[in-house]
Amino acid sequence: MEIQGLPGRLLAELGPAIASGELPEGTVLRAEELEERFGVSRTVVREAVRILEGMRLVASRRRVGITVQPRSDWDVFDPLVIRWRLAGADRSAQLRSLGSLRLAVEPAAAALAARHATDDERRRLSALAVELTVTARAADLAAFLRHDIEFHSTVLRASRNEMFAHLGDTVGAVLTGRTEYHLMPHQPEPYAIRLHREVAEAVCAGESERAEQAMRTIVEGSLTELNQQLG
Amino acid sequence: MEIQGLPGRLLAELGPAIASGELPEGTVLRAEELEERFGVSRTVVREAVRILEGMRLVASRRRVGITVQPRSDWDVFDPLVIRWRLAGADRSAQLRSLGSLRLAVEPAAAALAARHATDDERRRLSALAVELTVTARAADLAAFLRHDIEFHSTVLRASRNEMFAHLGDTVGAVLTGRTEYHLMPHQPEPYAIRLHREVAEAVCAGESERAEQAMRTIVEGSLTELNQQLG
DNA sequence: GGAAACCAAATCGTCATACTTTTGCCGGGC
DNA sequence: GCCCGGCAAAAGTATGACGATTTGGTTTCC
Numbered sequence: 452m453e454i455q456g457l458p459g460r461l462l463a464e465l466g467p468a469i470a471s472g473e474l475p476e477g478t479v480l481r482a483e484e485l486e487e488r489f490g491v492s493r494t495v496v497r498e499a500v501r502i503l504e505g506m507r508l509v510a511s512r513r514r515v516g517i518t519v520q521p522r523s524d525w526d527v528f529d530p531l532v533i534r535w536r537l538a539g540a541d542r543s544a545q546l547r548s549l550g551s552l553r554l555a556v557e558p559a560a561a562a563l564a565a566r567h568a569t570d571d572e573r574r575r576l577s578a579l580a581v582e583l584t585v586t587a588r589a590a591d592l593a594a595f596l597r598h599d600i601e602f603h604s605t606v607l608r609a610s611r612n613e614m615f616a617h618l619g620d621t622v623g624a625v626l627t628g629r630t631e632y633h634l635m636p637h638q639p640e641p642y643a644i645r646l647h648r649e650v651a652e653a654v655c656a657g658e659s660e661r662a663e664q665a666m667r668t669i670v671e672g673s674l675t676e677l678n679q680q681l682g
Numbered sequence: 683m684e685i686q687g688l689p690g691r692l693l694a695e696l697g698p699a700i701a702s703g704e705l706p707e708g709t710v711l712r713a714e715e716l717e718e719r720f721g722v723s724r725t726v727v728r729e730a731v732r733i734l735e736g737m738r739l740v741a742s743r744r745r746v747g748i749t750v751q752p753r754s755d756w757d758v759f760d761p762l763v764i765r766w767r768l769a770g771a772d773r774s775a776q777l778r779s780l781g782s783l784r785l786a787v788e789p790a791a792a793a794l795a796a797r798h799a800t801d802d803e804r805r806r807l808s809a810l811a812v813e814l815t816v817t818a819r820a821a822d823l824a825a826f827l828r829h830d831i832e833f834h835s836t837v838l839r840a841s842r843n844e845m846f847a848h849l850g851d852t853v854g855a856v857l858t859g860r861t862e863y864h865l866m867p868h869q870p871e872p873y874a875i876r877l878h879r880e881v882a883e884a885v886c887a888g889e890s891e892r893a894e895q896a897m898r899t900i901v902e903g904s905l906t907e908l909n910q911q912l913g
Numbered sequence: 914g915g916a917a918a919c920c921a922a923a924t925c926g927t928c929a930t931a932c933t934t935t936t937g938c939c940g941g942g943c
Numbered sequence: 944g945c946c947c948g949g950c951a952a953a954a955g956t957a958t959g960a961c962g963a964t965t966t967g968g969t970t971t972c973c
Binding site for chain 2: 957963966
């Protein structure tokens with residue numbers, strides 16, 4: 452999943468620095484400066500910058516330098532950008548945005564999944580719902596998170612819509628971030644877990660309406676909880 | 683909006699070729715081969731490849747070459763990837779995916795817009811609704827398209843959610859593609875236009891429920907129409 | 914005869930350097 | 944005071960050399 456080799460090191464430094472606002476909009480970097488600062492060659496700097504440029508985090512112009520772009524230009528759907536923002540200063544803004552997105556997408560995906568999921572996927576969802584119940588009772592947060600992520604990813608994938616499917620990683624990042632930064636109860640809510648089971652059942656039974664509704668309730672809950680925690 | 687300089691020429695060749703399936707999954711390119719084929723230096727080839735790698739269209743491995751990745755790995759939210767796919771062979775798959783996405787996102791955005799839009803945005807939406815009526819009556823497809831795009835972008839932006847806002851360009855690409863490839867009626871439907879006016883009114887009045895419903899009807903209409911045209 | 918270790922070629926990855934092109938800035942002339 | 948032209952700074956491109964790594968065949972040893 453993580454990419455590249457030596458330009459990757461630059462990315463891992465510059466990306467978070469920009470995403471967190473440490474290098475604010477309008478900051479100008481020079482290629483030569485970066486060469487020295489990281490002890491790498493021109494080639495490497497250029498490629499790293501190219502990638503950041505692709506994400507619209509920076510723009511490179513002759514006789515000016517490498518300029519940090521305004522947030523509004525950033526490619527906010529890029530998985531790396533999302534992760535960097537989640538790790539940095541505007542984590543809460545990022546979580547709110549992603550929450551709204553999930554609220555729009557996941558119920559729709561659940562409805563589609565109820566119609567299009569393969570038998571394997573339906574079985575997997577049922578199994579995962581059970582796992583969630585078990586690991587929640589055991590208060591095994593790590594395992595719970597793993598299964599929660601796989602549950603949501605599976606629903607998104609089962610929607611048979613490639614764009615929904617690709618949001619699986621993103622939702623995974625949200626759930627991970629939420630756990631990592633202690634933005635969720637230490638013991639998962641029994642109610643939320645019942646809803647996961649309901650989604651699984653509805654998808655198995657092909658009841659798209661019910662799947663959609665249950666999923667909506669899940670995401671709504673997660674969103675209001677987030678808003679409480681963030682004030 | 684369009685990026686880069688001389689690597690851009692490579693991108694403009696390779697990107698569409700891959701996105702259209704002309705270079706199928708598993709195809710291996712060699713850097714040297716590309717240098718010769720396009721008469722550019724390694725530097726340029728490497729940067730172009732880096733960008734494609736960032737989009738997950740290809741992966742570069744030592745002693746192997748530059749391999750075209752399976753579609754399922756592609757970064758389907760990247761604006762360039764979307765445009766390339768819309769221009770190429772699986773235009774219809776791309777339009778269907780985007781249709782479902784719009785169906786999930788745009789109603790939600792309309793609801794949020796009704797709550798958070800600025801006065802300027804509300805006024806602009808009303809004005810655009812009028813423009814749509816006028817240009818539709820005059821059968822001025824180009825102007826209609828322009829206003830339609832701005833209408834939907836404005837709603838998405840007014841939702842005050844950066845991720846929704848960023849889908850403005852994407853929706854723009856869909857609408858453009860739909861017009862360009864004659865996948866919509868030559869004369870816009872009066873019913874659809876009335877719905878646009880209704881969205882504008884609801885947003886102005888702060889009636890989020892009504893805005894959401896009207897927007898959903900618009901996108902649903904657009905989607906069923908698409909499905910008819912594509913069989 | 915088969916399996917494990919080894920070697921060699923292919924190809925990307927990185928570096929150092931030099932040349933080209935664009936463009937902002939400054940100074941001179943009208 | 945305004946415009947024009949030239950200068951210099953910075954990114955963009957080119958090139959040749961070397962390094963690293965993976966793959967696949969070949970040899971060698973059981």
